[in-house]
Amino acid sequence: MTRTVYCGVDFHARMQTVAYCDSTDGEIHRAQLDHRKDDVRQFYMQFTGEVIVGLEAGGYSSWFEAMLEEIGHTVWMGHATEIRRRANWRQKNDRRDAELILEIMLRGDFPRIHRHTPESVEVLRMLRYRSRLVRMRTSIGNSLQAIAISCGLSEKSRMLGRARQKQLQTAHMSPALKHQTEDLITLLVPLNERIDRVDRWLKQKATTDDRVKLLMTHPGVGVLTGFGSSSHAGAVQ
Numbered sequence: 749m750t751r752t753v754y755c756g757v758d759f760h761a762r763m764q765t766v767a768y769c770d771s772t773d774g775e776i777h778r779a780q781l782d783h784r785k786d787d788v789r790q791f792y793m794q795f796t797g798e799v800i801v802g803l804e805a806g807g808y809s810s811w812f813e814a815m816l817e818e819i820g821h822t823v824w825m826g827h828a829t830e831i832r833r834r835a836n837w838r839q840k841n842d843r844r845d846a847e848l849i850l851e852i853m854l855r856g857d858f859p860r861i862h863r864h865t866p867e868s869v870e871v872l873r874m875l876r877y878r879s880r881l882v883r884m885r886t887s888i889g890n891s892l893q894a895i896a897i898s899c900g901l902s903e904k905s906r907m908l909g910r911a912r913q914k915q916l917q918t919a920h921m922s923p924a925l926k927h928q929t930e931d932l933i934t935l936l937v938p939l940n941e942r943i944d945r946v947d948r949w950l951k952q953k954a955t956t957d958d959r960v961k962l963l964m965t966h967p968g969v970g971v972l973t974g975f976g977s978s979s980h981a982g983a984v985q
Contacts, residue, residue: 751797756850758842761808764788765842767850768795776850778843789815802853804828805861814866823863826852830859871953878946885939888932892916895925895932 755768766779781788792799792815799821803809805828813823826849834857835848852858864872892913899919913933921929954960 753795753797753799754850754853755792755795755799755801756846756848756853757801757803758845758849759803759806759809759812760842764812765846766791767843767846769850769854776847778846780842788812789819792816792821793819795821798822800824800853802826802849802858804831804849810869813863817866824853824858824860825863827859827861834859867953871950874946874950878943878950881939881943881946885936885943888936888939892929892932895921895929898925 750771752771753768754771755766758765762784763780763782766781767776768779769776779791781791792801799819800823801816801821802824803812803826805825813825816823831849831852834852835844849858896912896916896919899916899921901916901919913936916929917933
């Protein structure tokens with residue numbers, strides 16, 4: 749019989765409680781690891797054969813998942829609500845939660861959810877980062893637009909283009925507004941550079957994935973994903 753070690757983990761940002769079982773003897777063991785003090789990697793490296801680690805999907809476990817996969821262990825991510833629904837008790841604590849995860853893993857009832865590949869996780873991180881940068885740029889553009897309107901420049905064109913920015917810089921305004929305008933326009937330069945750098949990174953990743961290249965052939969998709977040249981046309985000239 750192939751040896752398999754099952755680990756049910758109640759994971760928190762600073763610590764984790766583990767209930768684990770070796771299929772060769774069926775005995776359940778427990779451990780509590782402090783991420784700030786204990787050698788988490790060494791603990792999981794003690795297990796040999798097939799090792800499956802189950803935990804609830806959460807927001808702080810990416811480093812832990814990456815470490816387990818680097819070691820060669822299998823990671824199961826479980827739907828938190830479905831895991832809780834399988835509990836026969838109302839009171840929660842770390843030990844019970846770890847034991848519950850182990851129990852449903854052993855009986856084949858673990859509610860696994862899809863996990864992105866490490867490559868997909870990296871792309872998603874960059875897309876979220878790009879989205880934050882674009883929101884910052886949009887906020888600056890809106891502020892410049894408000895200043896332009898207050899100075900009598902009521903045209904509806906956006907203030908991200910250099911021509912419109914130069915027009916605003918020469919407009920008559922108070923010293924306070926002049927100071928704000930110069931600072932906001934200055935902030936746009938590094939923001940645009942960072943967005944361009946992220947776009948180049950994403951484009952490079954896209955060229956290595958046949959599925960993405962096929963998707964990009966559909967009309968409008970390139971623009972929607974931000975890879976098209978219209979993503980911030982005129983912002984940097």
